[in-house]
Amino acid sequence: xxxxxxxxxxxxxxxxxxxxxxxxxxxxxxxxxxxxxxxxxxxxxxxxxxxxxxxxxxxxxxxxxxxxxxxxxxxxxxxxxxxxxxxxxxxxxxxxxxxxxxxxxxxxxxxxxxxxxxxxxxxxxxxxxxxxxxxxxxxxxxxxxxxxxxxxxxxxxxxxxxxxxxxxxxxxxxxxxxxxxxxxxxxxxxxxxxxxxxxxxxxxxxxxxxxxxxxxxxx
Numbered sequence: 001x002x003x004x005x006x007x008x009x010x011x012x013x014x015x016x017x018x019x020x021x022x023x024x025x026x027x028x029x030x031x032x033x034x035x036x037x038x039x040x041x042x043x044x045x046x047x048x049x050x051x052x053x054x055x056x057x058x059x060x061x062x063x064x065x066x067x068x069x070x071x072x073x074x075x076x077x078x079x080x081x082x083x084x085x086x087x088x089x090x091x092x093x094x095x096x097x098x099x100x101x102x103x104x105x106x107x108x109x110x111x112x113x114x115x116x117x118x119x120x121x122x123x124x125x126x127x128x129x130x131x132x133x134x135x136x137x138x139x140x141x142x143x144x145x146x147x148x149x150x151x152x153x154x155x156x157x158x159x160x161x162x163x164x165x166x167x168x169x170x171x172x173x174x175x176x177x178x179x180x181x182x183x184x185x186x187x188x189x190x191x192x193x194x195x196x197x198x199x200x201x202x203x204x205x206x207x208x209x210x211x212x213x214x215x216x217x218x219x
Contacts, residue, residue, distance in 0.1 A: 071188070074091070078132055084133055088113070088124075096113075135188060136188040
């Protein structure tokens with residue numbers, strides 16, 4: 001039975017209203033999902049950009065750091081005593097006066113050049129093993145320079161210390177260690193040769209303790 005025209009119009013209007021409500025709901029949900037996706041996409045892009053920039057900054061900072069030095073001024077680890085003496089005589093930061101400042105250590109094949117410094121350097125020690133410079137030790141004058149200023153300078157140049165404690169901080173790679181010790185001493189060490197020398201010294205200390213015990217047994 002056909003609907004009365006009045007009811008037919010009401011039915012069509014109701015159906016249209018429902019369809020429009022569904023379409024509005026769908027459109028609103030689609031808009032929200034699209035907005036959310038766009039927002040997430042924008043956030044992800046910004047995150048990736050920031051991550052890339054941060055990585056570039058870290059890389060630039062890392063590449064801008066200097067390598068751990070194996071020399072002070074022109075005096076370099078691995079040099080023989082004659083080369084070091086010649087350079088000390090020409091260097092105004094040191095008051096080197098020749099072989100009188102060369103001392104032999106108790107270990108065989110070991111020697112050290114000790115010399116006064118000037119202005120910022122109080123004394124310098126240059127230790128050799130088998131005619132090869134293995135360490136440079138600089139005792140600095142606390143009246144003219146302080147520990148914190150020197151530490152800050154080294155950190156700016158070589159980055160965060162490899163390790164540190166209340167007594168010292170040091171930077172190192174596989175070959176060299178640069179140490180800043182309190183009260184105010186800078187050390188350059190050839191790790192390979194120096195570690196071998198320390199091991200030899202430890203063995204000699206053990207041998208000396210054994211010989212001392214034998215000597216005391218004689219009484």
